[in-house]
Amino acid sequence: MIVDVAYYIIVLVTLLSVVGFVVTKDIVRAAGLLLVVLGCVAAAFAFMNSLLLAMIQLMVYAGAVIVIFLFGVMLTRREAPTSRLRQLVCHENLTYLVFAVLLFLLILRASMGLTSPLGYIYVSPQLVATSLYVELRGVVYALAALIGASSIGAIYVVRRDKKHSDSTRGGGVQK
Amino acid sequence: MNTQITLTGIIVFIERNVYLRFLLVAIVAFIIVSIGSLIELYIERKFWARIMSRYGPTEVGKFGTLQLIADAVKFLVKEDFSPAAADKTIYNLVPVFSVTVSFASLLAIPFDYTVASLFPSSLHPLTFVASNFDPSLLVAFGFFALEPLIVLFGGWAAGGKYTLIGGFRSAAQLISYEIPLVLSFLSVVVLTQSLNLFQIIQTQAHSWPFAVLAFPAFITFTVALLAELERTPFDLTEADTELVSGWNTEYGGTKFLLVYLSEYIRAFAGSAILVSLFLGGWLGPAPIPPLIWLFLKTIIVFTVLVWIRAAYPRVRIDQMLALGWRILIPVSAVWLVLTPFVAHVAMMHGALA
Numbered sequence: 001m002i003v004d005v006a007y008y009i010i011v012l013v014t015l016l017s018v019v020g021f022v023v024t025k026d027i028v029r030a031a032g033l034l035l036v037v038l039g040c041v042a043a044a045f046a047f048m049n050s051l052l053l054a055m056i057q058l059m060v061y062a063g064a065v066i067v068i069f070l071f072g073v074m075l076t077r078r079e080a081p082t083s084r085l086r087q088l089v090c091h092e093n094l095t096y097l098v099f100a101v102l103l104f105l106l107i108l109r110a111s112m113g114l115t116s117p118l119g120y121i122y123v124s125p126q127l128v129a130t131s132l133y134v135e136l137r138g139v140v141y142a143l144a145a146l147i148g149a150s151s152i153g154a155i156y157v158v159r160r161d162k163k164h165s166d167s168t169r170g171g172g173v174q175k
Numbered sequence: 176m177n178t179q180i181t182l183t184g185i186i187v188f189i190e191r192n193v194y195l196r197f198l199l200v201a202i203v204a205f206i207i208v209s210i211g212s213l214i215e216l217y218i219e220r221k222f223w224a225r226i227m228s229r230y231g232p233t234e235v236g237k238f239g240t241l242q243l244i245a246d247a248v249k250f251l252v253k254e255d256f257s258p259a260a261a262d263k264t265i266y267n268l269v270p271v272f273s274v275t276v277s278f279a280s281l282l283a284i285p286f287d288y289t290v291a292s293l294f295p296s297s298l299h300p301l302t303f304v305a306s307n308f309d310p311s312l313l314v315a316f317g318f319f320a321l322e323p324l325i326v327l328f329g330g331w332a333a334g335g336k337y338t339l340i341g342g343f344r345s346a347a348q349l350i351s352y353e354i355p356l357v358l359s360f361l362s363v364v365v366l367t368q369s370l371n372l373f374q375i376i377q378t379q380a381h382s383w384p385f386a387v388l389a390f391p392a393f394i395t396f397t398v399a400l401l402a403e404l405e406r407t408p409f410d411l412t413e414a415d416t417e418l419v420s421g422w423n424t425e426y427g428g429t430k431f432l433l434v435y436l437s438e439y440i441r442a443f444a445g446s447a448i449l450v451s452l453f454l455g456g457w458l459g460p461a462p463i464p465p466l467i468w469l470f471l472k473t474i475i476v477f478t479v480l481v482w483i484r485a486a487y488p489r490v491r492i493d494q495m496l497a498l499g500w501r502i503l504i505p506v507s508a509v510w511l512v513l514t515p516f517v518a519h520v521a522m523m524h525g526a527l528a
Contacts, residue, residue: 002194003194026262028262028265028328028331029262029265032265032328035324051308051309051310051313051314052309052310052313052370054317055310055313055314055316055317056313058317058318058320058321059313059316059317059320062320062321062324063317063320063321063323063324064320064350066324067323067324067327067346067350070324070327070328070331070346071327071343071346074327074331074339074343
């Protein structure tokens with residue numbers, strides 16, 4: 001029981017950090033929050049008895065990749081530019097709402113009808129995971145594809161906006 | 176008899192609860208490392224002073240033994256300040272995380288086994304061992320790998336030029352030397368076919384010490400460890416004449432005490448890992464208990480690191496990077512390729528179990 005509570009706390013911290021990572025204006029803090037996300041994912045792996053994977057996650061992603069991000073970020077501008085992406089993410093709360101509702105419905109559906117051997121309704125992470133990745137895997141894959149497509153779309157929007165702003169500034173030549 | 180049953184019951188209870196086992200190893204590690212860090216600090220001052228023909232601390236307590244307490248009190252009562260340009264949240268969090276990560280790397284070192292072996296042999300000591308889990312070596316280095324991030328965040332959050340340059344230097348150095356460090360311990364992993372530090376030490380009970388059997392890996396690991404611990408001749412990150420004190424220049428009072436403490440905890444953890452990997456860990460002649468052997472070997476390794484610090488000048492940054500990329504990485508990589516052949520030959524001659 002304590003393990004499950006700890007697991008859900010980690011999940012909550014991960015979700016909050018993800019939201020913070022996207023909405024924060026300070027780019028170094030964003031990298032810090034990404035580090036929290038990656039650390040929490042490593043902790044989640046450890047909870048699933050996959051310590052080797054957890055340590056690889058910690059060494060490679062949290063330990064090395066973030067350092068490269070930070071080198072790039074700290075040597076350039078501290079403030080992130082106000083892009084179309086940020087406008088999309090920060091001002092269109094509808095996006096959040098839709099994703100939150102979809103996620104909630106999915107977990108609710110996954111949790112339905114799961115009861116413990118003793119009879120009372122109790123949903124453990126293992127049961128939810130089994131339900132999500134076995135019974136509802138089609139929906140999960142669809143959501144994953146949607147998130148992937150939105151990421152690619154966001155990159156496209158940012159590149160287009162950058163090209164547009166460069167051309168209005170006079171060829172994008174910066175001293 | 177009753178006491179016996181109760182103790183067995185406690186052991187079984189601890190054995191069945193994985194979180195209690197980790198709590199146990201945390202408590203044991205905390206006590207041992209606290210004592211170890213104090214001894215390290217004292218040795219560093221006295222030994223270094225002796226090499227430089229100075230006395231070291233002499234005034235406070237017998238032979239200056241209470242000087243460390245006086246220093247700790249001094250740091251604790253100092254004013255707690257933050258620079259105006261600092262990012263306060265990250266600036267305040269960095270020392271805490273630094274100590275936490277340093278302590279976490281001790282989770283993999285089998286101090287708990289050495290404590291358990293002090294109990295009567297009728298209670299099987301192995302039941303106590305919480306650090307006996309499969310990728311324990313990776314756990315130690317997983318937490319070691321987080322240090323560059325903490326340094327980088329600390330240097331940036333303080334808001335100074337010296338701290339930022341110190342942070343960059345430190346992160347570059349730590350990342351560069353992690354590669355030979357990992358390649359070196361991988362050759363031990365190949366020899367023992369295990370990522371478990373406990374089993375690596377047990378293997379050395381029936382083999383030659385890996386410091387002999389994998390001598391090139393031992394040397395590359397020691398040099399890379401010196402760089403990872405940012406000790407002279409690789410203390411470019413805290414080069415006083417260039418960067419005041421590097422990434423921790425703006426830290427003072429209790430925060431500096433935590434940063435300072437984390438450095439010594441890392442030094443203790445690094446020395447203990449080196450001892451466990453190459454020098455047989457707790458193994459030694461019987462009259463001295465394993466706990467004392469492990470502790471003694473760790474302190475001796477640390478003393479050698481202090482000796483190197485006192486004897487060598489600081490290298491230039493290009494020399495440091497060249498040593499890492501042009502010498503240590505190729506040597507450790509070639510040795511890793513040769514290790515299976517060495518293991519085969521050693522097994523044929525009974526040098527490896």
